Amino acid sequence: MKVLVLGGAGYIGSHTVYELADSGAEVVIVDNLETGHLEAVHPAAKFYKGDIRDRGFVDSVFEQEKVDAVIHFAANSLVGESMTNPLKYYDNNLCGTKVLLESMVAHGVDKIVFSSTAATYGEPERVPIMETDKTEPTNTYGETKLAMEKMFKWTGKAHNLRFVSLRYFNACGAHKSGIIGEAHSPETHLIPLILQVPNGKRDAIQVFGDDYDTKDGTCIRDYIHVTDLAQAHILAVKYLMEGNESSIFNLGNGVGFTVNEVIEAARKATGLPIKAVVSPKRAGDPARLIASSDKARTVLGWKPEHTDLEEIIASAWKWHSTHPDGFEKK
Ligand code: UDP
Numbered sequence: 001m002k003v004l005v006l007g008g009a010g011y012i013g014s015h016t017v018y019e020l021a022d023s024g025a026e027v028v029i030v031d032n033l034e035t036g037h038l039e040a041v042h043p044a045a046k047f048y049k050g051d052i053r054d055r056g057f058v059d060s061v062f063e064q065e066k067v068d069a070v071i072h073f074a075a076n077s078l079v080g081e082s083m084t085n086p087l088k089y090y091d092n093n094l095c096g097t098k099v100l101l102e103s104m105v106a107h108g109v110d111k112i113v114f115s116s117t118a119a120t121y122g123e124p125e126r127v128p129i130m131e132t133d134k135t136e137p138t139n140t141y142g143e144t145k146l147a148m149e150k151m152f153k154w155t156g157k158a159h160n161l162r163f164v165s166l167r168y169f170n171a172c173g174a175h176k177s178g179i180i181g182e183a184h185s186p187e188t189h190l191i192p193l194i195l196q197v198p199n200g201k202r203d204a205i206q207v208f209g210d211d212y213d214t215k216d217g218t219c220i221r222d223y224i225h226v227t228d229l230a231q232a233h234i235l236a237v238k239y240l241m242e243g244n245e246s247s248i249f250n251l252g253n254g255v256g257f258t259v260n261e262v263i264e265a266a267r268k269a270t271g272l273p274i275k276a277v278v279s280p281k282r283a284g285d286p287a288r289l290i291a292s293s294d295k296a297r298t299v300l301g302w303k304p305e306h307t308d309l310e311e312i313i314a315s316a317w318k319w320h321s322t323h324p325d326g327f328e329k330k
Contacts, residue, residue, distance in 0.1 A: 002026040003237060004065060004109075006052055006100070007073030008045065009036025011182050012115060012171055012229055016071060017042045018180065019230040028065045030058075031074065037327040040180045052096040055103060062107040069111040069237045070104065072097070075145070078188060079119065079284070082141035093144035097151055105159045111240040112152065113233050116165040118222075118250070118289055120146040127256070128292035131167070131248050138284045149248065162246045164236040169222035169252035169291045171229055173312045174319035181319025182226075183326030191223070191313060194263055195320040198272040205274060207259050209281035212288075218259035220288040222252035225306035225315070235300040252291025253304055262309065269313040270321075 003020055007013040008029030013036065020027050027045040030052065041047050046065070050057040052074050075093045076082070082089045104112065119142030120135045137143040152163035172191045174181030182192050196202045210217040232251050239247075257265070260276070267274050296302040306312050 013073035014040035206279035220256035228304040
């Protein structure tokens, strides 16, 4: 099996490539390296540097590589930036996907697994969130991901293309080898920011709000290990290869942890003190986001292996403690 991974030098993309390579698949990576890292590219994968908005480039990849399926991670994903620069998100996420789909249709590539997000739901009506729940994104990032899902749906109907959209909850952790991990610039996610404290990169972690209607007043999220997410992509490719119909799946552990619980688990995982200070709420943060992943478990046969938060954070710490500057060499 030969799989084209768009955005395969990014955080979730690179971890998926590592799992794909372990499963025996042949992997081709496309990444423009705007946010991805060359060092995260798997040594056994064939790498093309280029942008999916460039039709000539995308066509040339499909002409050179006869792929069975595409996994699409190539998008911008910072919620805050998506609110201050929405058109960047429409351009890269939507225009990029449009060009990609045109080229896939032209080259007869008819299977795609797509990196979506819990941000497609917006403020949930209930938890755990089901795939059938209403989708009303509260930020441009979620809106563009939802629009990308719709683009797959309608293009699929017209051109006989099938897709699986995977809506991730809070991706975290790092590869067991400690060779690759999370490296965003700027970093906005809770666990890497917490680990900057024991790494001596920041004095304290800010807790964004402590008067939410939750057990300790801090926000609840569903943290899912990146390797478990990666495995779900492999199962989704298999699902499409077996001829199954297009579908959307949530990916989470189905268990919620508060920000304070995550900080406490990080203290245990690192064995180091981590100072926390309560700060103002971040705009648009729902109090609680927890996935129902029953559909992925039943239909795809997905079973997350990393369910212990302390163990998940320990895997992140293995990476961050040895790469305090991410992939940058200092
Ligand atoms: N959060 C926090 N301090 C930070 C970063 C995040 O308290 O410095 C909180 C944030 O309000 C949310 C949770 O941690 O409740 C997870 O945030 P993250 O940005 O990692 O993921 P999101 O849930 O926004 O996708």
